[in-house]
Amino acid sequence: MDLQVVQIRKRSEVIVEENKTVISELQTVKNNLFDLNERHLDLQMRTVRDNLIFDGIPEAQEEDIEAVLKEFIHTVMGIEEGIQFHRVHRLGRKIPNKHRPIIAKFVLFKERERVRREAPATLVGKPFGVNEQYPKAINDRRKLLYPHYKQAKRQNRKAVMVADKLFVDNVRVYRSDPLPDDRLVPNRNHYAPAIPMESAPSSKYRSTLRLNVTLPSASNPELRVANTKTRITIESKTPDV
Structure with missing residues (x-):
């Protein structure tokens, strides 16, 4: 009986460590997706810069x-x-x-x-x-920052908005939540988010990232289910001219 308990405990520890690995890999995928989305937005910006x-x-x-x-x-x-x-x-x-x-x-x-x-x-x-002209995702970010731009102007402060970036007194402002008139301060923890992936418009441009994740079986910790595919598709529309 004691031997079985020890074996179960060891298997549980293995599962915990494998779950940590999976979570870390998924976080990496999430970061990569964000970077890919930002690069795609940059490409969209270049197509409409003229x-x-x-x-x-x-x-x-x-x-x-x-x-x-x-x-x-x-x-x-x-x-x-x-x-x-x-x-x-x-x-x-x-x-x-x-x-x-x-x-x-x-x-x-x-x-x-x-x-x-x-x-x-x-x-x-x-x-x-x-x-x-800006892509929809950039316009969504600008809408979040525009109240702070107007607020800074009311305070007679130097405010400049460049695409989806707001600078007040030569300092970039990241906040996207409403602020009182006397508390407009930079805060990198509240960056205006990108357009949610699920609401991105349909497009002829499509990028697909496939990740092969190996997970432990729920019924048998020693049985590993290989080649479980997670398919993530990014769709966005490049504005026409």
Whole structure:
């Protein structure tokens, strides 16, 4: 009887150690998935870095959208140099009595930057807007940080938001939970999370990671179940232009 107890205890210790190994491996997979998702987001960001979104430009029944945008940049924004585009189109389905935004992919990044930088001054008080394009996951992070950006501005502090990163007084702010007006402080433990994997949009881009995990059998600790496959699929949509 004592021998059986000793054997059971040893087997239990083996199971505990194997479970620790499995947990460690799964944590590694989780970290790798996060890194893979961040790299994919970076790739998405690069595909739209030359794009700008123009809001408020009236939409006609039949229109040459590129010509409309060039006329807007020339007459409303006062930029006389000829701007070149790879592609220009309106976003979404046409809705009666509404003007869809225009998205434009610039040929030259420096021309895109000039239009973006001059927009605040040239469009102040006008019903138009010019914004950078970001993937949905980045926009979700920006929404979490935007209240803190506005809060810092109310405090007359230097606040700059670059993509999904917020800097206040040249210090990066990581918090994503609401803060009182007098407690806006950096905190690396509350980084704005990425878009949840289960709510990622469908895509033609797909990355699959397979992990072979060896687990102990529940009925027999000495019997090992090999080649148990865990398949994890990441899906995300690269914005079109």
